[in-house]
Amino acid sequence: MTTGSIELITLHADEGKVLTNGEAYSSPGGSVFLGVGDNPENWREITEEEYAEAMAARYD
């Protein structure tokens, strides 16, 4: 029998910031728990104002 392990990566947004990959969003100051094939470079921080603009555009 062999055993293996997977590395699970968590990203935390700074206070007042939102994490996004352009499609999904964390809550302000929230966290993102990456799937095993996801890459931290897919995610970036935006301001709450930018988040509000993105949501407004989505539901227009």
Added chain:
Amino acid sequence: MATLADATSLMPIRRAELAANLTAMGVPSLSTETFKALNAKVLTIPTDGTGEAESGDLDDPAVVYRKTRPDDWLKMPEVSENEIYLLFHLFAPTENLIAFTVTCTGSYLVEYGTVVNGSFVVSGSESVASGLSYEGTFGYGDWGDETSNAARQVMLKITGADILTFTQSLHSERNYAVYMSWNIVEFKGNLPSCTSCAVGSQTAASALQLLQYFSLEGTNNISNATNMFANCIGLLAITALYTSKVTNATGLFRVCTKLMALLDTFDFSNVTNASYMFYNTSSIQRIPSSWDFSSVTNISSMFYYCYSLIAAVLPITNITVASTPFTNCQSLKNILFTGSRTTFPAALTLQYSSLSSEAAVDFFNSLPTITTSRAITLTNTPAALTLTAEQRAVAEAKNWTITI
């Protein structure tokens, strides 16, 4: 975690049927909480009903019909093939307009009158060529006694050969450009050749907003049911509708905000486009486990604004478009995917849902392993506060990213 077998013993109502359906769909073992929610009986009768609530299947349209339909409304006569009955309500003091168009072979006959002892009694009639609009004008003072909802009533009967389509129409005496929301409160038909029976419309002013009850008996040829009931905001029950030929159900029940009782027997097995199908169908609480959505490819906004939806099971094998299917489902406690695939077309937003960590794990267990990561947004859910690293790992190991 309880197994499916354990859970069935807790749910005497249709437990064998539900267990068989879930097993056939490949649903893994569920928590007891999820199983209860999937078979919940939590519906309440609409508050404007005339009868007392009962403990039976209140999500049965026949029960809703019986319990909510005012006794002083004219009874709907028995309907034969290629016949439609419309119960039309008249309000004081204005004259009441109605207009619709029927296509059929030759002309169609519109008779109007009342119902006595279950039989239609004719007062007048008009023959209209197929494809042309019937326009009626009925004076409030000319018709019978007032009902409990301050209406008087006319029964209209439409007959024609091989009726293909029915739709409400503009009336030449009405100035509003798109107004077709005539006071039809009940529709009952039997149209074996029918390809379209659009009592709803994407434009609210063109939908029959006072329609409360709809029945289309027998079979039909409706394959494109786009917006068939859209904006029928008064609709309470659909007591008969053959759906086996429907492939496009886009917006089928869109903004039917009072509709909570849907037939378990609906056959959606040929539906491919279910986008906006239940958009703002805000009273619906459950999706019957007997419904077959296995052919569906488009679930965009399928349950958007389903504020009352508690639980849903959705086959995902053939889905290619999946933008915001569960957005603003604030009551959603349980969701399960069935079927297998190696990719998923979009991120999933379960933001503001009522998913607990236990229910989230059930959902994670139902997810496929995918090759390209997709995100599941759980912000502002109970699960966001209580999911443990071990529970999150169930999804992460399948390459789903969780945002909270």
